[in-house]
Amino acid sequence: MKKKTIIRTIITVAVIAIAFVAVARVLVNNKKKNAEKTAIVAQSDGAVAVRISVVQQDTLQQDFSANGNFIPVQQLNFSSENAGRITRVLVDEGSRVSKGQLLAVIKxxxxxxxxxxxxxxxxxxxxxxxxxxxxxxxxxxxxxxxxxxxxxxxxxxxxxxxxxxxxxDTYIKSSINGIVNKRFIEPGAVVSPGTQLFELVDISRLKLQVNVSEAVVAQVKEGDQAKIRVSVFPDKEYTGRISFIAPKADNTLNFPLEIELTSNPEQLVRAGMYGTAIFTAPARNSAILIPRSAFVGSVNSNQVFIVKDSVASLRQIVAGRVLGDRVEVLQGLNPGDKVITSGQINLSEGTRISIVK
Structure with a gap:
């Protein structure tokens, strides 16, 4: 019994010793970090440490992209104009038809x-x-x-x-050149006016339907060229021409836009496939750009701190487009100005600063 008690005591002492060593290590590390911070403050002589970025003037050219689906330029849901019984059906699904070709006959x-x-x-x-x-x-x-x-x-x-x-009208004839995508009737069926008979599509000409933002609509016009990529053919690049731009935005504040495929060799691209349209905006001569992190609070504040004689100076600016992690500045800054990109929370007008490289 005494032996077991002695063993338990030894184990308890060992656990306490291990825990003490761990706590001691944490305290030592914290002391080192505090010493490093103290050294930085001492070196900066009480100034707030900040990072900066030099304002640059650059040429901008931005591509916009939008995703959508291909649809036929011509698609026709062929319906009956008379009532009667179908006596003959002369085409099947997948049949190629030409304009004026007889498709079916009604008694x-x-x-x-x-x-x-x-x-x-x-x-x-x-x-x-x-x-x-x-x-x-x-x-x-x-x-x-x-x-x-x-x-x-x-x-x-x-x-x-x-x-x-x-x-x-009892002789149902095609009014377009295309392919019978669907056939809804069989010989002997009775139809009435308005009964759908065939769905005809012309895939020789396709267009990509996409929805774009107002920023894209402002940069393009009907007749402009656009690059088109098809998801199932990533190694191929197609071109298209903008054939329609909606005059009014939809409920999501986007504008429907259609790009007609210029060419479709071997008709590899089919209606219903997924595609991406790439629009190239015209290059702007020059623009002043700063990091997005330079703004006090957010871009909407239109305020940044600049470095002036080793102190922080608050500057009111006019922000333009947000381009990824950079923001266009329309007014308030000049190339070569130094904007502060970190540490703004500790700054006010006239605060002394030290630049961290």
């Missing part, structure tokens, strides 16, 4: 009967007009009766043209 028996009836009415109206005109020459009818006969003939002709037009 037109009733419409043909309407054409025959309108044709008969037209012939009868024409005969009546001729009889009234002959009778008018001999005084058998009045001018008013002749005019009514002519009006009846005109109405009959219009009804005949309308009936023929409805028959022609």
């Amino acid at each position: 037109a028996d009733q419409l043909n009967v309407d054409v025959e009836s309108a044709q008969a009415a037209y012939q009868n109206a024409m005969a009546d007009k001729q009889r009234y005109e002959n009778a008018f020459r001999t005084g058998g009818v009045t001018q008013q009766q002749v005019d009514q006969a002519r009006l009846a003939l005109s109405n009959a002709e219009a009804r005949l043209s309308q009936a023929r037009l409805k028959v022609s």
Whole structure:
């Protein structure tokens, strides 16, 4: 029993000794750090240590980019204009079609009967007009009766043209050159006016749809060139032409913009793919730039400290664009001025400073 008690005592003493050594090391390190700080203060003779940056004048050229999706320049949702039963469908999904090509046929028996009836009415109206005109020459009818006969003939002709037009609409023909992306009908299906029949797209010409900020809109115009990168073809670079800029921003305060692809060799780029448009802003002759960290508080304060005769002097400036970690200065600074970039929290007008290199 005594032996166990002695062992516990030895272990406790060892733990206390180890803890004491650790505390002693921390105290020694803290003492060294305090001594270093004291030495710095002594060297600076009570001045506030700061870092500075020399104001530079540089030429600016900034690229803007925006992401979006490719869409066809022409896309058509083809719908039926008549009611009836589909008798023939002549194309499948993926089929290439040309303008005027027959795609499908709707049964037109009733419409043909309407054409025959309108044709008969037209012939009868024409005969009546001729009889009234002959009778008018001999005084058998009045001018008013002749005019009514002519009006009846005109109405009959219009009804005949309308009936023929409805028959022609039963032959569904493509109005663009493109590809059948989707087919919504099968032979035997009954359709009504407005029923969607096909979705046709023309991928020979594509455009990239993006949304850009007001800063980009202010730098570009319709007809400008833009570089285009396609995410699935990172080793290829395409070019495009800005074909549309929205006159009004959307709910997110961005402006819809479209860039038409100039060329699409082998039609590798397809509608729906993801792309990035890169706009090159015109280079500005010169601009004064300072680090963003030079501002007192934030860029919106438009205040910086400059070094003047080894003291801090508060300067009111006018900030321009924020370019990453640098800010354009429109007014208040000159090239060669030294702005303070750290330690501003300890400064006021006239505070003595020492520059840390």
